[in-house]
Amino acid sequence: MSEKNHLLIKELLPLYIDDAVVEEVKKIIDEHLQTCKLCQKEWMELKSTVNASRQSNLYIVNRDQVEGQPSFIKRLKKLSFIVGSIIAGMMILFMAGSWLMGQEKAEEEKLKEDQELVQLDEEFESLSPPREAIMKKSGVKIDILTKEFNEDESLFKYRYTWDNPKIDYVKEDIYWPNHLVAMDLTNNHILHRKENMGSAAHNMNDESWTLSGIEKNTEIVGIEMPNFAVFYQPEPFEIQLNEHGETSIQKKITVNGIHFYIDRAEITNERIFVYYQQLDDISKVGLYQLSFNLFDKNDKHWSKEPKIDFQIEKDRIYNFPFFQGMKNPLTLHLEHAVLIVQGMHYKFPVK
Known part of the structure; x- marks a missing residue:
């Protein structure tokens, strides 16, 4: 009150x-x-x-x-x-x-937002190859560490591991509040999320979700894990941008075997835009995004990672706000190529 x-x-x-x-x-x-x-x-x-x-x-x-x-x-x-x-x-x-x-209004707005995200996720799923195929190509492995489903509280833990030296890191929640979904499939209701904790180490990420409890008669629990992103190192690429207007780039690059075309950059009074394309078919190789960063005259670094711009169109735009402290001229760096992997689905019997 x-x-x-x-x-x-x-x-x-x-x-x-x-x-x-x-x-x-x-x-x-x-x-x-x-x-x-x-x-x-x-x-x-x-x-x-x-x-x-x-x-x-x-x-x-x-x-x-x-x-x-x-x-x-x-x-x-x-x-x-x-x-x-x-x-x-x-x-x-x-x-x-x-x-x-x-x-009630806040809940309605949250529901509307969730519906929009679900729709976008469904469009992504319809474009991308099966999640199992993408997982296999990504070089990332998921291990389930703990799956405890009790009446008072439930706990679900898992680990991402990888040995590809070109992978810098793996991250959930990179373009929207992207949560794990757990459902009591026997009684058809959601297990509410209470807490999420994560930790990172060399070539490894751990995630832990505390959930509400199950019913006495629950027999099966379904888990839909969050989408996650794999950040691959590119070959070094940078270009100094014109202080105003457009800078022509017209550069083809390859990261993790995927081909991209960076067309141009544009500086306005408020934002900086980078226009690029993923040349390979999303339905065959999966959805990748390019991530850029900037260095200004004083060698100050500006980056949005781990947040990225999620786009499924062929023609894409990566954009930065033009921060007040930026000092021209600006140098554009290619930071990562980012593979979006759909969250895996599991069903677990409750003993």
């Missing part, structure tokens, strides 16, 4: 103790007191003070005449308390409603 709501509930505690709040407000305060230690303490202290005060005033026969106030003023005060609590309750309910609407 927000700080504003917290303070509002704190102000309502005296009315709450006197049972002078409406039922909806009482329910909200009840729930808040179960989790807020500060309000619990204040409520207990206030309740103790009120009880002690009431005990000391037991001798007063006509409480409506306390301090000489007529009974209609007492009733008016009580009515004002009730009206105030109703207004405060409506404010709390409005804030809670606004928060829920905000959550």
Whole structure:
């Protein structure tokens, strides 16, 4: 609950103790007191003070005449308390409603984004060779280290390894929030992701996913691993760019046996663009992206890796923002050719 709501509930505690709040407000305060230690303490202290005060005033026969106030003023005060609590309750309910609407909107936007990503992933899958064939060509191997599926929590660990000296590194989550998906196939529901941890070493990456638990009757769990990228070293290539406008490059290069054509670069006031093509058929060799970096006049380095621009068209554009600190002239370097590998699918029996 927000700080504003917290303070509002704190102000309502005296009315709450006197049972002078409406039922909806009482329910909200009840729930808040179960989790807020500060309000619990204040409520207990206030309740103790009120009880002690009431005990000391037991001798007063006509409480409506306390301090000489007529009974209609007492009733008016009580009515004002009730009206105030109703207004405060409506404010709390409005804030809670606004928060829920905000959550629903965020979930709708996330769902829309996920749907767009799934559609793009499906287009990629339809263009690319079978994932098993790409895995074999990539030079990367996946080993499953741990697959523990329990009712309270599940754990899935795996390792990427490679011995190709031309591979600099392997990375997940390189062009969108690209997560592992785990499903209880017996009950047809998703195991929610709780935590992802990764570690890298020479020629090896480890990934660990903590997931929610399974049902008592779960028999099979399906795993769809994230797409990942393999970053291959190219032969050295660099070119100094014109300070404004286009620089013609017109260079054919080969990386990991895949052919590319780098056509030109362009510098605008806001961005730097590099135009290139993958010459080999995606459906035969898989989808590759080129990754570039820049060095400025002061030999300062600018790079977006491990993030890349994911594009499936033949004509592609790699772009940088023109950072304020960049000093012309700029030198363009080819950093990597990046193979995108579709995440592997597995089914595991639960013992």
